[in-house]
Amino acid sequence: MRALVFRGPWDLAVEERPDPVAGPGEVVVGVVSTGICGSDLHGYTGENGRRFPGQVMGHETVGRVVAVGPDVPGSARLAEGALVTVHPVLACGSCDACRSGQDHHCPTRQIIGVAPAISAAFAELMVVPAANVIAMPEDMPAEYGALVEPLAVGYHAMTRGRCGPDDNVLVVGGGPIGQACALAARRLGAGRVTVSEPHPGRRALLADIGLTAVDPAAAPLADTLAETGVAGPSLVVDAVGSSRSLGDALAVAAEGERVVLVGMHEPQVSLAAYAVSIAERSIVGSYCYSREDFASTAAWVADGPAELARLVEGRVSLADAPSAFRALAEGKDGSSKVLVFPAGVTG
Template sequence: MHAAMYYGNHKLEIEDVPEPTPGEGQVKVRVSRNGICGTDLHEYYDGPIFIPPDQPHPLTGKAMPLIIGHEFSGVVTEVGTGAINVAEGDRVAIEPIYRCGHCRPCKAGQYNLCTTIGFHGLMSDGGMAEYTVVPVDQIHALPDDIPLEMGALVEPMSVAYHAAVLGEVTDQSRALIYGAGPIGIGLWFALRGMGLTEIDVVEPSPIRRHSIEALGACTLDPTTVDVAELIADRTNGDGVDAAFDAAGVAPAIESALNCIGERRPLISVAIYEKPLTTPLINLVLRERRIQGTICYTGDDYRAVIALMAKGHYDTTGWVDTIPMSQVVEQGFEELRAGRKMKLLVDPTS
């Protein structure tokens, strides 16, 4: 089978490798689509970062080189012994977390915070291949009315949904989203699914503003408007109930902290390439807080799949598919240059 094998910084090769065979408690999946994540870009251009370069990961026993890809969907083609509640032919999305099951977060059901967490496609051979093998606890069934291509978006949309839940919003809340990339779009869909109608998306890029506006979102251009002043005017100085940073830049943090109300959260969904030096006076004087978020749990997957089954998510204008043979040229390079929003890889081409 064909697979995208990662060998290190700027080293990704499309190779012929043997098809995997499921072991105890595992299933084999024929991959339909695998999304390119920002993490994949970081690994290619700056890595290895999360991918173990030499010492095998304690939960997977795998180190570089390995097949990348952790945002994917497909069809079950083989079921290993001991894998229950799944059958050949099942259409599935994959929740790619490996967890130990023994640490305090795992015992509390917060396995996204597992102290030895691993990810399919980062600490094991992943989904940017024609076939992959996963533990059965990573499987989520897709209803028939969700296209397999859409199923590849369950993972990133669950990242956004998990963050939206941490915002502690209600259908009467007002929210701000910084960044209109895929996670920012996912946040907008998640908050809309929770009943919010007062949502503004702060984005300086005209291309990204246009993409999310086409979906029905209201946007603010921070290069032409003082966002904090505008929000203060709209809310009579009360501020928004929650802000979400999916931009990952210091100006977004500084602006958001000036926009949220007292004792309200700024949820950080981003990875920051540079250390933040934002003054905390706005947190202290108004008892505001910055809340981190990472990944998702099965609850988030189920919520996103339920919304998808209702036709809640629209991929028009921001999701494209490319052949795996062109994953670097049409994929990584286009995304890094900002010419594309979200790309799904077809492993059969």
Template sequence: MRVLELKEFRRLVLADRDRPAAGPGEVLIDVVATGICGSDIHGYTGENGRRVPGQVMGHETVGRIAALGSGTDRFGFAVGQAVTFNPLISCNACEACTAGQQQHCPERTVIGVNPAIVSAFAEQVAVPADNVVVLSANTPIVYGALIEPLAVAFHAVRRARISAGQKVLVIGGGPIGQSVILAALQEGASRVLVSEMDPARRSLCERLGATALDPTAAPLDQQVRAAFGKLADTTVDAVGIKPTIASALDATKFGGVVSLVGMGSPELAFSAYRVSTEEREIVGSFCYNNQDFRDAAAWVDRGSPVLAELISREVSMEDADAAFAGLAAADGTAGKVLVRLDSARNSE
């Protein structure tokens, strides 16, 4: 089968790998489309240290069941069904897993991050049946590739305890920030502001239901006060660098919550006084639990037309390296880029 291999940092190549088989308890998936995640871009450039040359990345994906391994009868799956999968594999037995906090499992591994797993930038991928989620035949299949980043967003807003009537600020209007806007509104936020420098992304975020702010126009806390009449109840930092965490603390009310979901920098410095003396909370958010993923899938499966706004374009496997290079160079793409991996099958 064809795969996109990270041959070296800043170079993806088309390569051939053996086709996987559906082992016991596994489902083999014909991949239709896989989204390019910000973490994939950082892996492509070598910035985050979480991807290695020779790896086949990819974890935001959708496809159709190609084969079922032994022991999967109890799931009721059928060949040909549209599916996505939760890329977080946990042990399902430890204290964290039994408490429904699979992202805390000490044995966890992530498809698309673990270099030993040929992941979703491949024409086929075999995954545990427990991780597979069936999608409706009535929803555009490419929407399934949006479920994983939306699950990240659902988890981030739940970690921040966003609830009905709250006024929420999102810092960063890229794909995760866009997903956070939708998740916050789904959780009942009365109004969402988004701080984003790029005008195309500001426009997209407005179409998702947020009010967009240009952080270069004036201090962010002043713009938030002008829009809300007060500071934000909760802020989600979808960037995660020193200036954005500082802005998040400035723009959040005393006793408010800052959810840190962006991982733009491995280390951050910020004013401890803004946390302790003004009793703000900084809440870390990583990945999601199984319920977050299922909830995101159920929402996507309802086929909201707003989901189309999240997809900027689709590219072929042959054009994937150029797409990665463009995104790494901040080429102005406002939303998500999907790589189509089913073109060769469709032409057969």
């Protein structure tokens, strides 16, 4: 098979790799499309040190079952040809975290596309445990399946923030994870959802999917929110993860309320301590998703909400993926979500 191999910072190439074989409890998936994640871009540039030379990345994916290994439970719904998305967290299944559905807290967890030795999704084929595959309906555009993973990150962040109908939600940062948080807030019934995003193209995307987008560069954010009629949000999500974005979040969140930190832009941030202590704001961390959050997001995507069509801004073949990565990492391509189609671009 052909796979997109990370050879070192700013160096990706399409290489031949052996076809993966399904072992006990596993399936081979023929990849239809895989999203380029911000974490893949930071790995590509060498910034986050979480990707390794020789590795195949890719964890936001949809494909079709092409082979089923022995001892696969529930093989009825894993017929060859079935459209599936992949839950990319591989966990032991028996520790306390796994037994409570919190696979992402399993001490021995590995994440497809992050752990270097594991078969991942920027390739024509990948092998995964059958338990990590979720069937998607045929009457949905197949590429929506690649959006389940980033949308699940947003959904989990909103559940971590206990988002509900009474909330006035502000999302700081309107990239794919910010979009996912905002859509999840709407899905959870939040009355008002606003996104702060400096990039005009991203604000246009947010407006197209029915969200209120404000420019944090135009004026102090608190003033902009007051003018927009959404002052003092009860739940703020920092989908950037820098000192500046967290500072914005703490400056505008209502006293006694919640700030969720899901963005991972900077490994170290400084914050206004009194905005937490005196104002009694809670900062809640969010990472990845529980098994249930992933499954429920897959079910939501399976219903094919209309706004999903607008989230994909670019589609490239495997051969064009190295230049797409470069353009995104250099900021020459401001597209929000770009999908790679290893077997060729299809609708």
